[in-house]
Amino acid sequence: MSLIEAKGLSLSYGAQPVLENVNIAIEPGEIVTLVGPNGSGKSSLVKVLTGQLKPDAGKVRRKPGLRLGYVPQKLALERSLPMTVARFLNLPERRDPEAIRRASKETGIEGLEHRQVADLSGGQQQRVLLARALLTSPELLILDEPTQGLDQPGEAAFYLKLEHLRDALGCAVLMVSHDLHVVMSASDRVICLNHHICCEGTPHVVRDAPEYRALFGYGTGGALALYQHEHDHHHHHQHDHDHDHV
Structure with missing residues (x-):
């Protein structure tokens, strides 16, 4: 059973549509990254999923007794x-x-x-x-733009930490990312949101999707950088603990 499943979510602030017919489900143990430009509805979607906001239309079903961890x-x-x-x-x-x-x-x-x-x-x-x-x-850890203000080595170390936690605790992770060009390569799925879901799939599939490029294809030629996890990452442990920015 999905941890959270939402169907046909729509939400407007006044005449301004924020979410339009969004369907999303998060399965046990998976890492999902949600990317989108500013004002695309990412935070509103998280609030609807966690029950802080009521959608105008659509349904959210949570696994009964779901244990949620939230990182603002x-x-x-x-x-x-x-x-x-x-x-x-x-x-x-x-x-x-x-x-x-x-x-x-x-x-x-x-x-x-x-x-x-x-x-x-x-x-x-x-x-x-x-x-x-x-x-x-938590069975599901939701992080809202957790690496804002960290530099890239700090961001990479944080992603490795999350990946390790998912493996150690078996929890699912939904990470809202402000950085359109850097996605944790351990993501099982990347979802691009711009009021509706433009594209979703593995990081490699999304990177090559025309919808992704149309939305984010500035500056880096639309390339999506993936933070690789090297499985023999013994040398990462040094980085993981010392730097002040980590």
């Missing part, structure tokens, strides 16, 4: 607000210390517990948000 675009914290990583991970309610220890290890944030969240680098904050989302043992 960035941390909305007042810089002046003192908040340690440990405290943040225990919001809104106290969590099992063992679950926190596991999530911290899985996301590579061990040792940051007593640091102020506001003092962390962008990449470290993303990992803290990811750790918090993992505390629900």
